[in-house]
Amino acid sequence: MAAQSSRKINIAVIGGGIGGLAQVLALQHFCDMSQLDVHIYEAATHINQIGAGINIWERVCEMLGEIGLKEDIERLLRENENTPWVCRKSDEKEGVPITEIVFEEAGRMLLLHRADVQELFMKHLSPEVHIHLSHRLESYSYTDAATERIRLHFKGGEEARCDLLIAADGVHSVVRKQLLPELTKELGKEELQESAQPLFSGSKVYRDLVPFEELAKVWPGHPTLVKPHIYCGKNKHIITYPIHLGNKHFVNVVPFYTDPSKENTPFSGSQIGQATTEEVLKTYEGWESEVQALLGCMAKPSHWAVLTLKPFETWAHKGVILLGDAAHAMVPHIGAGACEAIEDGYVLAQILAYAQKKGPLEALSDETMALYNRLRPPIANFVHERARLQGLFYEFNEEGADLGLVEKGSPFYLGSADEAGARVQDGYLWWKHSIVRETDAAVKRALA
Numbered sequence: 001m002a003a004q005s006s007r008k009i010n011i012a013v014i015g016g017g018i019g020g021l022a023q024v025l026a027l028q029h030f031c032d033m034s035q036l037d038v039h040i041y042e043a044a045t046h047i048n049q050i051g052a053g054i055n056i057w058e059r060v061c062e063m064l065g066e067i068g069l070k071e072d073i074e075r076l077l078r079e080n081e082n083t084p085w086v087c088r089k090s091d092e093k094e095g096v097p098i099t100e101i102v103f104e105e106a107g108r109m110l111l112l113h114r115a116d117v118q119e120l121f122m123k124h125l126s127p128e129v130h131i132h133l134s135h136r137l138e139s140y141s142y143t144d145a146a147t148e149r150i151r152l153h154f155k156g157g158e159e160a161r162c163d164l165l166i167a168a169d170g171v172h173s174v175v176r177k178q179l180l181p182e183l184t185k186e187l188g189k190e191e192l193q194e195s196a197q198p199l200f201s202g203s204k205v206y207r208d209l210v211p212f213e214e215l216a217k218v219w220p221g222h223p224t225l226v227k228p229h230i231y232c233g234k235n236k237h238i239i240t241y242p243i244h245l246g247n248k249h250f251v252n253v254v255p256f257y258t259d260p261s262k263e264n265t266p267f268s269g270s271q272i273g274q275a276t277t278e279e280v281l282k283t284y285e286g287w288e289s290e291v292q293a294l295l296g297c298m299a300k301p302s303h304w305a306v307l308t309l310k311p312f313e314t315w316a317h318k319g320v321i322l323l324g325d326a327a328h329a330m331v332p333h334i335g336a337g338a339c340e341a342i343e344d345g346y347v348l349a350q351i352l353a354y355a356q357k358k359g360p361l362e363a364l365s366d367e368t369m370a371l372y373n374r375l376r377p378p379i380a381n382f383v384h385e386r387a388r389l390q391g392l393f394y395e396f397n398e399e400g401a402d403l404g405l406v407e408k409g410s411p412f413y414l415g416s417a418d419e420a421g422a423r424v425q426d427g428y429l430w431w432k433h434s435i436v437r438e439t440d441a442a443v444k445r446a447l448a
Helices: 018-030 058-079 114-123 174-187 212-218 277-283 289-295 337-358 366-375 377-394 419-427 434-447
Strands: 009-014 036-041 053-057 085-089 096-101 109-113 130-132 137-142 150-154 159-162 164-167 199-211 229-233 236-245 248-258 272-274 302-308 320-322
Touching: 009 018, 009 150, 009 159, 018 036, 018 058, 018 114, 018 337, 036 159, 053 058, 053 114, 053 337, 058 109, 058 114, 058 337, 085 419, 096 419, 109 114, 109 236, 137 174, 150 164, 164 174, 174 320, 199 212, 212 248, 212 289, 236 289, 248 277, 248 289, 248 377, 277 289, 337 366, 337 377, 337 434, 366 434, 377 419, 377 434
Parallel strands: 009 036, 009 164, 036 130, 085 229, 164 320
Antiparallel strands: 053 109, 085 096, 137 150, 150 159, 199 248, 199 302, 229 236, 236 248, 272 302
């Protein structure tokens, strides 16, 4: 037993995206790494981020600062202006201002390119962390072994073993699709089965990066060159904000369109494809001229189906742990999906560090799994539902929605004369909601 207790715990992180890398950075900070053997398994031939822009809220900036990225985050905050977001009703020839969202200091967000975030995280990764590329997980199984009892089965026949399997493998998570049906049988919770497969949100989205100079040629001084914008319309909205990649400056353009009748329906086919400029312009035909000018500069738009999961509360069981989109894939309407993945890793690493202090193998205990299940799902599932509500506000579909997700002290409940603007503004105060405050306090109490 003494030999067994002194061994290292083998941790396999499936997925080298934002969530997986943040998890490892948090492990490096909070845990005794001399007791851990950490491996990242990535399906791609190199670690790379699909997509363009990403938001990092100030509360998550503080977490990243705590786990070793403080100087980088402070530099990025200095470089990013605390610029108000302009919100307009734009689905008509002459657009109408709705509101201007001014962020409080503690509610700021960084607007970055995903590649910059990935590069930053990789820079801080310990050389002792093992990265395995071209390793696409197909399934896992349990063995009767006393150590490293979880066997990983990869495409091509390769295998590996681990003690803890942390699945940061996205909305199409192989691990979740196996774990939840098994939990349904073991625990008799039929509702878990309903969260195994991703669902179509009803929304599709175009994405592209428009170079500053191209937009300036068409419309000198275009408003999106200097301020983030939310252009709203019935069943459609467009998110834009300026970002830079290296020395190049772009406007990140993300137009959404929704069929509410398709929400929470099964999804089949390819999630990602290509579109044309003409297709985008046709979708937003009749919108105001500044929108038309911007969309006309989307030279090579990609086309995505926005997938989500039905919220559930059991994310960890018998050494298998879900993180990020594998646990709570959500619509991106308050820019918090990646942030919640980072928070998952931040809290999970503290839980594992807490377990290490109790004993070398306590990280593998049922109590550790239960603590993660108690501390993380409540806040992430709230953000999941609040993001959905924000999309309803953007697209004027809030009738009959659960307004209990809006904090009682928000401008919306205080009788703001500009009700539409108050609705939208509340979404950017999600981090102030009592559910978030109470869960943050519960984490501090549990891990004190």
